[in-house]
Amino acid sequence: MKLNGARILLECLKREGVDTIFGYPGGTVINLYDELFSFREIRHILPRHEQAGVHAADGYARATGKVGVAIATSGPGATNTITAIATAYMDSIPMVIVTGQVPTALIGNDAFQEADIIGITRPCTKHNFLVKDVKDLALIMKKAFYIARTGRPGPVLVDLPKDVQIAQTEFEYPESVEIRGYKPTVEGHPKQIEKAVSVMLQAKKPVIYVGGGVILGNAAGELTKLAHQLGIPVTMTLNGLGSFPEDDDLSLGMLGMHGHYCANMAVSNCDLLIAVAARFDDRVTGKIAAFAPHAKIIHVDVDPTSIKKNVRVDLPIVGDVREVLTRMLKVINGHKGEVETMKQNLAPWIEQINEWKAKHPVTYKQTGSTIKPQYVIQRLRALSNPDAILATDVGQHQMWVAQFFQFTRPRTLLSSGGLGTMGFGLPAAMGAQAAFPERQVMAVCGDGGFQMNMQELATLVQNRLNVKIVILNNNFLGMVRQWQELFFDKRYSSTCMELPIDFIKLAEAFGAVGLQATKVDEVDGVIKKAFEIDGPVLMEFKVAREEKVLPMVPAGASLTEMVLT
Amino acid sequence: MKHTIAVLVENEFGVLSRVVGLFSGRGFNIDSLTVAPTNDESLSRITLVTRGDEQIIEQITKQLNKLIDVIKVIDFEPENAIEREMVLVKVSAEDESRAEVLRIADIFRAKVIDVTPKSYTLEATGTPAKVAAMVELLRPLGLKELVSTGPVVIGRGARGWKG
Ligand SMILES: Cc1ncc(C[n+]2csc(CCOP(=O)(O)OP(=O)(O)O)c2C)c(N)n1
Ligand SMILES: [Mg+2]
Numbered sequence: 001m002k003l004n005g006a007r008i009l010l011e012c013l014k015r016e017g018v019d020t021i022f023g024y025p026g027g028t029v030i031n032l033y034d035e036l037f038s039f040r041e042i043r044h045i046l047p048r049h050e051q052a053g054v055h056a057a058d059g060y061a062r063a064t065g066k067v068g069v070a071i072a073t074s075g076p077g078a079t080n081t082i083t084a085i086a087t088a089y090m091d092s093i094p095m096v097i098v099t100g101q102v103p104t105a106l107i108g109n110d111a112f113q114e115a116d117i118i119g120i121t122r123p124c125t126k127h128n129f130l131v132k133d134v135k136d137l138a139l140i141m142k143k144a145f146y147i148a149r150t151g152r153p154g155p156v157l158v159d160l161p162k163d164v165q166i167a168q169t170e171f172e173y174p175e176s177v178e179i180r181g182y183k184p185t186v187e188g189h190p191k192q193i194e195k196a197v198s199v200m201l202q203a204k205k206p207v208i209y210v211g212g213g214v215i216l217g218n219a220a221g222e223l224t225k226l227a228h229q230l231g232i233p234v235t236m237t238l239n240g241l242g243s244f245p246e247d248d249d250l251s252l253g254m255l256g257m258h259g260h261y262c263a264n265m266a267v268s269n270c271d272l273l274i275a276v277a278a279r280f281d282d283r284v285t286g287k288i289a290a291f292a293p294h295a296k297i298i299h300v301d302v303d304p305t306s307i308k309k310n311v312r313v314d315l316p317i318v319g320d321v322r323e324v325l326t327r328m329l330k331v332i333n334g335h336k337g338e339v340e341t342m343k344q345n346l347a348p349w350i351e352q353i354n355e356w357k358a359k360h361p362v363t364y365k366q367t368g369s370t371i372k373p374q375y376v377i378q379r380l381r382a383l384s385n386p387d388a389i390l391a392t393d394v395g396q397h398q399m400w401v402a403q404f405f406q407f408t409r410p411r412t413l414l415s416s417g418g419l420g421t422m423g424f425g426l427p428a429a430m431g432a433q434a435a436f437p438e439r440q441v442m443a444v445c446g447d448g449g450f451q452m453n454m455q456e457l458a459t460l461v462q463n464r465l466n467v468k469i470v471i472l473n474n475n476f477l478g479m480v481r482q483w484q485e486l487f488f489d490k491r492y493s494s495t496c497m498e499l500p501i502d503f504i505k506l507a508e509a510f511g512a513v514g515l516q517a518t519k520v521d522e523v524d525g526v527i528k529k530a531f532e533i534d535g536p537v538l539m540e541f542k543v544a545r546e547e548k549v550l551p552m553v554p555a556g557a558s559l560t561e562m563v564l565t
Numbered sequence: 566m567k568h569t570i571a572v573l574v575e576n577e578f579g580v581l582s583r584v585v586g587l588f589s590g591r592g593f594n595i596d597s598l599t600v601a602p603t604n605d606e607s608l609s610r611i612t613l614v615t616r617g618d619e620q621i622i623e624q625i626t627k628q629l630n631k632l633i634d635v636i637k638v639i640d641f642e643p644e645n646a647i648e649r650e651m652v653l654v655k656v657s658a659e660d661e662s663r664a665e666v667l668r669i670a671d672i673f674r675a676k677v678i679d680v681t682p683k684s685y686t687l688e689a690t691g692t693p694a695k696v697a698a699m700v701e702l703l704r705p706l707g708l709k710e711l712v713s714t715g716p717v718v719i720g721r722g723a724r725g726w727k728g
Binding site (some may be wrong): 123303305 | 628631
């Protein structure tokens, strides 16, 4: 039977197991929306801005591991998605974004609502496609999903002209797909893996450094096993949090600019750094020349370009992280005796690490009744379920979450690590809540970032998405203010928000519930009440305004040069 | 270090801009670039000359390989490759210099492809070094215009590669 392009697109989504999409209509996708009207198998959620729609699809993808899907119309709809696509690209999130395009005959004519979205998104997508003929549509969709989810995942954009949505053809979804220029390496080189294991067994001061790829590659279990079997301490990047339980004795927590003292000291003094699906971002390494100066470096990554991009590597292993770790565990199994001696040899190292841990744990001082933002994060952890999902925005609050929330499970932290996109938190939480209606989902935002996508309160209320919004209100663009305090002589140029917003009334205007705490002893009550309410709640915590995120490694300094107080 | 890299790509719209965009986006150099379809019409071959230390060249080849439309990348070792480029040069040629231009053309086996009372236009092919040597000799005589294809490169020996 012949189907039109719009219907074919939906059939393709269904075949890919897509159950929820986030999209915004317009002239060049009106045919698609007409098909969607009677297509019951897919839930469509209408955000209030295309950027938020794509962030929601991103949050959905981060929380589930499935490919997130978003739709936007041509021109302004498509350009509104750019920040969110770039956000997903930097964090390697699997997504397919479908944009409408003007009819093929008009492309290049500066037609109404035409934008060269293929050109614009080329540097911020893993790949993109312009569909010129409806006959190609099914294969392109198959390729788009395949590319998005395999290898190092990433967003793929499909630009779909209006006439292609209308044109008809026989629909047949390809069973499999071959792309001759795209063959991601899955299995790591066995010899390299064996070498890596023997290097590990000889190490006296090893550290495992874990990136977001371990979560994206569903390898948290294998990673945890590896660390436990060899007794090696683990530090994580922001997006690596959740891959190894932070309440484990071997956990060092996050490293880098706002990392834990013990993590930065361990990396700076180790003799072996085992980097697993991490990419040596400058916020992690500090001054490259002084990063892990005494260490041999093993680097496991699915993306060969990540290896030796920023940092020298002694033993590269390209492959799917789960495959590689599984094989490593097998090899280790054959060396039981050596593992025991190694563990004994590590004792002084572990002792040293425990000293560092005790010397400067992340901390804050409670004074008077003012709410300290860190305290709110600790109480959120204590009062939420272990499988609760927490999305953050970007700024100080994000770092306090990373330092104080103590993640224990993969895919429970959703945060824009690479691009650092303010406005991400609320829509990402929305996407996660759509995927897991039964789980607790929080969006922890600053007062600044919340205002970048606060229109999504409407989406939450309309779709009964039970997100608990937490605003740590310092009435500052806090992270920038902190830099101004430390490096610009407290010249708070444009970082004070000045206008006090009545966030409670705002929530109520959208039909949500607003709760406020201004004193430390009100915090628990607000959180408990919010979780009791069945529906979206905005919690505003008026926090100490000039609290700093510490420790801090100034930009360009080495990891040992931490500002501690 | 200069490197001549051959890139076999899908012969589709937009592929060249992906390759070029990669260089501009990551701050890599392109000294020259040529592109044309191959004997297999579904493929195009790009030859580009770039510069960088070992680490940069490694990143360039890895990043190129990462593009979905790139099928193969070869960073040619000079000793295993044959490089050729073609130049068309327009040189002033009046009075006594007319003979000199022809002598130089003859030495480098260049062809005269256009003549006027005031100029010769020459076509020369050869290794980049040879072509450059000829251009240097012509320069003092009055070089009016020069256009070059940039080098193309092919491996030595019986084995060919086409994807
Ligand atoms: C879209 C965007 N614009 C600007 C920035 C730069 N920036 C980083 S943190 C920050 C301040 C965020 O303030 P707020 O949301 O109130 O969070 P706080 O730091 O106070 O917790 C700014 C402006 C950014 N990361 N993203
Ligand atoms: Mg703030």
